[in-house]
Amino acid sequence: MKKTRRDLLLAALPLAALPLTGAGDVLAQPAGPSGRLDPTPACGDGHGATPAQTEGPYFTPNSPRRTALYEPGMDGTRLRVGGLVLDRACRPLSNVLVDLWQADAQGRYDNAGYRLRGHQFTDAEGRWQFDSVLPAIYVGRTRHLHVKLQPRGGKILTTQLYFPSDVAGNARDRIFDKRLLMNTAGDAEQMIARYDFVLA
Numbered sequence: 205m206k207k208t209r210r211d212l213l214l215a216a217l218p219l220a221a222l223p224l225t226g227a228g229d230v231l232a233q234p235a236g237p238s239g240r241l242d243p244t245p246a247c248g249d250g251h252g253a254t255p256a257q258t259e260g261p262y263f264t265p266n267s268p269r270r271t272a273l274y275e276p277g278m279d280g281t282r283l284r285v286g287g288l289v290l291d292r293a294c295r296p297l298s299n300v301l302v303d304l305w306q307a308d309a310q311g312r313y314d315n316a317g318y319r320l321r322g323h324q325f326t327d328a329e330g331r332w333q334f335d336s337v338l339p340a341i342y343v344g345r346t347r348h349l350h351v352k353l354q355p356r357g358g359k360i361l362t363t364q365l366y367f368p369s370d371v372a373g374n375a376r377d378r379i380f381d382k383r384l385l386m387n388t389a390g391d392a393e394q395m396i397a398r399y400d401f402v403l404a
């Protein structure tokens with residue numbers, strides 16, 4: 205079987221962790237003046253804590269613990285999304301629960317099972333990452349991901365993340381908040397997206 209560029213690219217990427225620095229960096233994509241995906245927001249740049257947003261109607265508790273939400277045969281652009289979880293002093297937070305749920309490439313949520321739903325805990329450097337697919341834009345909303353974060357014993361932050369390429373959809377969306385825009389790079393086959401959460 206012929207390997208596509210996407211297969212080669214994905215095969216070259218370590219699945220266990222999201223390298224944020226160094227050679228071969230998964231985020232060292234052609235985006236931003238630094239030649240890699242820049243932090244979002246740049247902690248310490250006067251940004252406050254990541255804003256909360258509505259949960260929406262499709263959250264399902266007790267998602268499986270996993271980083272791979274993509275399943276063979278799923279349609280759509282492959283999406284690797286990740287970043288850091290930081291405190292207000294820009295220190296990485298480990299062991300933070302990160303639960304992500306989203307629509308598929310047809311705009312459907314799985315409300316019977318756990319397709320495109322999962323949770324994980326940030327590692328010692330505060331990193332989180334999911335391998336997934338790009339959600340479709342469905343009627344009434346711009347393209348988005350849903351996330352819940354919870355430090356051990358701490359308060360839950362429920363929010364959503366957005367894609368900067370969907371300019372018209374973001375402008376129309378009543379829930380959209382530009383503070384929740386990810387940094388993205390990629391093409392129709394694969395997208396890499398970064399967001400760094402700052403918890404109060």
Ligand SMILES: [Fe+2]
Pocket residue numbers: 260262307345348350
């Ligand atoms: Fe949604």
